[in-house]
Amino acid sequence: MHCDWRNGPGSREGLHGPGRVGSGGDGARPQRTENGRLPRPSRRRPPGGGQAVRGRRHPRRCREARLLAAVTAAGRVRVPTVIGYGPVPGLTVSALVTTDAGTSTLGDAVRAGQMPRPAALLRLALLMAAFHTVKAPAGVPLAPGIGQQVSALAAHCPKQVFVRLAPALEVIAAGARLERLVWCHGDLHLENVICGGDRRLTVGEHGRPRLPDYLVDFEAATVEVPEYDLAQTLVACDALEPSDRLFVAAAYGRPVDTRLLDAYVTFQAVRGWTYAAHREGRDRDAWAARLHLALSPHSGRTAL
Incomplete structure (x- = not known):
């Protein structure tokens, strides 16, 4: 069992079961870090084993439970099963309790030499393609979309860098198509995929790959075009060279x-x-290198 503790108003009520979905909590939005994302949650096990505990600040205690329930119902991507959620009696935190999917990520597997990096990138692309077929649940607050993100970025990015973003923003604006919108994970990288017990890829129903891994951390989930999600993965995984972009885009398997x-x-x-x-x-240094590759007029262009 896995427990995600979140700051929230205290309550005398116990945890809700997965069938009792209430409204989201209130409170200030958490501070985001790298790429505007929340810090990676800590996964820890108490002495003697038992449930895994994950801690992170987040006032919207029902949101992720509802997102996980929607993904589970679609049956395309594995996620931890929600056991319960809600305020913890006597404490000023709330908790999301799920089945324990484990702690070994795709990133861990790559670093340990258990999985080649291309194989891990392939898993990410296949997971993303499967997740993009899932319909975003109605009535659940999602992360800000590209419009709000650009406005926030304009307030914090140095002007001499932001002006260099103008050509890309023109392309993004021109490429907005309502019929192409999908539910995006928003932060799909090697540390947000938990390795399943059987790491082999097999073919399932209708020739679709059966993915053994678990997708976690839906804090940045939003509705955008697929390229938004693919780009975030490429940047977060340092897959910005032309060969990496081509490989991930081809492995994604959709237009x-x-x-x-x-x-x-x-x-x-x-x-x-x-x-x-x-x-x-x-x-x-790492971000300077990524920025150089992304802003270079000729390097890193994808050609399918």
Whole structure:
């Protein structure tokens, strides 16, 4: 069992079961870090084993439970099963309790030499393609879309960098198509996929790959075009070289507008650099390299 503790108003009520879905909690939005994302939750096990505990600040205690329930019902992607959620009696926190999917991520597998990096990127692309077929649940608050993200970025990004983003934003604006919108995970990278017990890819119903891994962390889930999600993955995984972009876009297996993908890569790289390196002083060399690749007029372009 896995428990996600979240700050929230105290209550005398116990945890809700997965069938009792209430409204989201209130309170200030959590502070985001790299690429505008929340810090990665800590997964820890208490002495003697038992349930796994994950801690993170978040006032909307019902939101992720409803998102997980929607993904589970669709049956395309594995996620931890919700056992219960709600305020913890006597404490000023709320909790989301799920089955324990484990702690070993795709990133862990790559670092340990248990999985080649291309194989891990393939898993991400297949998971994303499957997730994009799931309909976003109605009435559940999602993360801000591209419009709000651009407005927030304009307030924090140095002007000399933001002006270089203008050509990409023009392409993004021109590529907005209502019929192409999908439910995007928003932060699909190697640390947000928990390795399943059997790491082999097999073919399931209708020739679809049967994916053994678990998708976690839906804090950045929103509705956008597929290229938005693909670009975030490319940036977060340092897969910005032309060969990586081509490989991930091809493995995704669904139509991709490569010009739009390149524009979103530029946007996601500038956004990540602004929040992580410029504002917080973290990983400056890594983000400088990503920014250089994303803003270069010729390097890194995707050609399918």
